[in-house]
Amino acid sequence: MPRRLRSRTILSRKKHERKQTTKDTTPIMYNLRTLPLLLFSLLSFPFTSQAHATKKPCHSISVKGTVLGYKGTPLARSHVKLSQGMANKFIAITTTNEKGHFSLQVCLHNPAMLSFLGVHHQSLSLPLIPKSPIKLKLRIHLQAHRYHSHPKEIxxxxxxxxxxxxxxxxxxxxxxxxxxxxxxxxxxxxxxxxxxxxxxxxxxxxxxxxxxxxxxxxxxxxxxxxxxxxxxxxxxxxxxxxxxLPDKTGKEKIEWLQAPKTVQNHYAAYIKLTTNIKKARKAFDAIQKKKMAWYRHKHKKGTPRPRYSLKSFGFDVQKHLAEIEQAWKQAKDPTTKKLYVFHLAFSRFWRYRPKPNWIKAFCKAWGPTSSMWTLTSYESYLLPFTFGSTKRRWACLPAIEEYAKKLPDVYGRVLLLSSTARILHSTKAQIIRRYYAGYHPASFYLEQLRQQYIKLNKQHAPAALLKKVDRQLRGTQRILHGRTRLRPGQDLPSFSLKALPHPNNQPTPRDYTKRFLKGKWSLLYFWAIWCGACTGSLPRLVSYHRSLKKHKDIVFLSVALERSTTNTLRHLKKWPAPWHQAILPNAFQSTLSKQLYLNGVPTYILVSPKGKVILSTNQIRDIKKALNKHLNTPTTQKVPTTQKTPTTQKTR
Structure with a gap:
């Protein structure tokens, strides 16, 4: 069998072969935006095979109640839906009458999310994890959106x-x-x-x-x-x-007229996640406003950049996590404990990371054969571990190996193998010797992924599944056996970038080319409006640019990976950068991005006066070290007064 099977051959498979195979119920991949959305996916689970679905009994769910608006009056024409999964596949949906009353009766095999929606109101969700018949009688109070009182532009x-x-x-x-x-x-x-x-x-x-x-x-x-x-x-x-529009928001809540205690406990565990994330986001937005105010005015006077914390703006992360950990230990219901440990394992607040024992407990509690994983795309499970710290990856690596063997979904196993191979390949050798010494190398997981692909071809799997597996296999092979970043000493490729107006009204060329950088030390800074790390690191880059004013042979060039010039200029007014600006409309699909191996933002590329690439990184401190080394500038490390050595001498 050939090593690769082209997508054209896959898509040209005969129709009767597709009908003979089982229905493709592989989960769909979606972008993870918020943790409540992730928890919503983890609580909704259609099964991946009919044989697996028949093992669980069907429990009757009866829900009755009233939906009230932000004024406390019945909300007519609002909707109540029961859905499963990130695909928002709803099982049942009903509309309230003029008095706000509703009634819903279904039979559930797997957990689902009961959502209440109203025009100009925020949705309210209630997780239902059936283990026995459930009868609910509720009074729902919805909260209105917080609208702008005087909108400027609509x-x-x-x-x-x-x-x-x-x-x-x-x-x-x-x-x-x-x-x-x-x-x-x-x-x-x-x-x-x-x-x-x-x-x-x-x-x-x-x-x-x-x-x-x-x-x-x-x-x-x-x-x-x-x-x-x-x-x-x-x-x-x-x-x-x-x-x-509503002039006030009101307060959302659920009045339990008739409900089992387990349902109330599940809702309490779920609502702690959503409400605390809202508080943390509100505090973080306040910090960003303070930073923006300092960046606009105070940094010009040379004042140091202030340090803020979420606690100073009304959200104590340590106290919040301690309360969740205590509730997790005191909970007696296994499902409630799973929800709390999920909250602890996926708590990624600003400047805070979960403990390794929380990660281990989560990986142990949410087993590979659990019904909790029968719907989710598994990318949502991998995302926090892929982009997390080294301890987080190491803590769950044994569980990932077990999941890759026992997961009922084929594409879930493929994603786990692909992600694990990429993690081990991108990890430094020192970290591997410290944390991953007892595990298999990246090539082992790549071979397992290749065997999965060959097995699916022999079983005549659906064309859509084969296409996605083929994409994962080719991407992993490209990363492990190909180049993923620029090499030092490589010539900077030729380019032509559309120039934007200079913030200081200095003359600019029509297009920035490689010739513009010739004979000067150049720093190419690739960024985007949606990149929070770019906005957060910009003040440090501005202060570093200010410290290099005496060096006239240094050029900074920012390249925005955006389509709209208007939105880019609008963003630069809020966050001005006093150097040359350009725009790259095609972003990561452009030829220059592929030549420079741009896989994310921010990306800094240091270029010598001869047009040679010195360094490509996503950290400003690496650029500082490399540029100070080539410019022979004094180090920032303090030298004792008794030692009469020059500052350029290396200190031990």
């Missing part, structure tokens, strides 16, 4: 641009304080959403919100609300009034 997306942020149109403000937009639309109805209204939501334009005109209905994934408007004579006229 954008609209809809059917005209397939609900994409690119191509969003801006509403114009009228004299009476309302906003409007007229646009041609041939169809009788047009669906739309408004952007830039919700305060809690971050991002390009802000959170998605339904308008205040027309009818409301859920999208096809039953996740968010859309507005619908009728067109007249081929014109869609959108009118938005900020006064129609």
């Amino acid at each position: 954008h609209v997306i809809g059917d005209f641009n397939r609900f994409r942020r690119k191509g969003a149109r801006t509403l114009t403000r009228r004299a009476d304080g309302t906003f409007q937009l007229k646009m041609p639309w041939k169809k009788p109805h047009m669906r739309y959403q408004l952007l830039g209204l919700i305060e809690e939501k971050k991002g390009y334009y802000g959170g998605y919100s339904a308008g205040t005109q027309g009818t409301f209905h859920l999208d096809k994934h039953a996740y968010s609300y859309l507005s619908s408007i009728k067109t007249k004579e081929g014109i869609a006229h959108i009118i938005f009034s900020p006064k129609a």
Whole structure:
């Protein structure tokens, strides 16, 4: 059998061979954005095979109650849905009546998430982990979104641009304080959403919100609300009034009129994760505002950069984790203990990392054959360990090896093998001797991955599964046997980058090329707007640039991996960088990114006056060491006054 099977050959497989195979229920890969979303995926689990699904009994679930809005009044036309998994695959969905009453009856094999949604309100979720029939009678209080009282700029997306942020149109403000937009639309109805209204939501334009005109209905994934408007004579006229939005938020809560104690304990463990993440995010946003204020004004006067902590802004991480650990030890229900240990293992607060014993307990509690893992894409499980500290990877490596053998899902085993091989390949030799000495090398896991691919070909697996496994195999082979970064001494490839206006209004060329850097020490800084590490490290880079003012033969060139020039310039006004700026619209898909082996941001590339690459790294301190070495600048280490040695001499 050939070592690689091309995707064209896979996709050209006959239709009757696909029908003979079992239905492909491999989980879909999704980006992990927030920990509540990850926990939502871990609590929802369709099984990977029908044989496995028949082993678990079906438990009847009966839920009745009332949904109330932020004013405490019944919320009509709100929705109650029961869903499973990150794919947001809902099992059942119902709508409340005019009095806010609802009733839902289903039969569940596996745990699921019960969600309550309302227009202009935040969703509330309740995990249901059935081990016996459950009867619930609830009174749900939803919390409204925190809207901007005086929005400056509002954008609209809809059917005209397939609900994409690119191509969003801006509403114009009228004299009476309302906003409007007229646009041609041939169809009788047009669906739309408004952007830039919700305060809690971050991002390009802000959170998605339904308008205040027309009818409301859920999208096809039953996740968010859309507005619908009728067109007249081929014109869609959108009118938005900020006064129609909720003026206060209220408080979300669940009143347990009738519920088992286990359901209440599961909800308490789940809500501690979501509420504390909100508090931590609020404190972190306050820290970012303080940093931005210092960066704009105080850093110009030479004042030192202040140090902040989450505790100084109302969130004590150590106290919070101590409470969770105590609740974990005192819990008697095994499922509740699993939820608490999940919270401890995945707690990634600012400047805090989980303890290794929490990781070990999590890997032991959430076994490979547990129903907790039968739906999740397994990428969500790997992500925190792949990008975590060395101790975190080492603590769960034995469990990963066991999971790779016993997981019921094939693609889950493939992801585990691929990730483990890449982790061991990218780890330094000293760390391997310290932590991974008793485990197999990266080539062992690559061979196991290749054997999985060959076995799937012999079993005539579905084409979609083979295509994903082939992609993982080729990517792992490329990393282990190929080059992943620039080599020192290599010539900098030729390039042409679109120039942006200089922050200090200095003359700039039309395009930055390799010739512009000739004869000077050059630092290429690749960044992006969505990169939090880029924004966090920018003050240190600015202070380092200020310390090199006496060296006129040094050039700093920032390259933004963004498509929109307007958004890049808007970001540079908030976070000015006093050096040359350029933009690379195609980002990681461009030829220059592939030639420079750009795998992430921030990335710093130091280039000599002769056009040779000196260093490629993601740490500013490495650039400082390399550049100080070549410039023969004095070291920053203090030398005792009694020692009369020059500062350039190496000290032991």
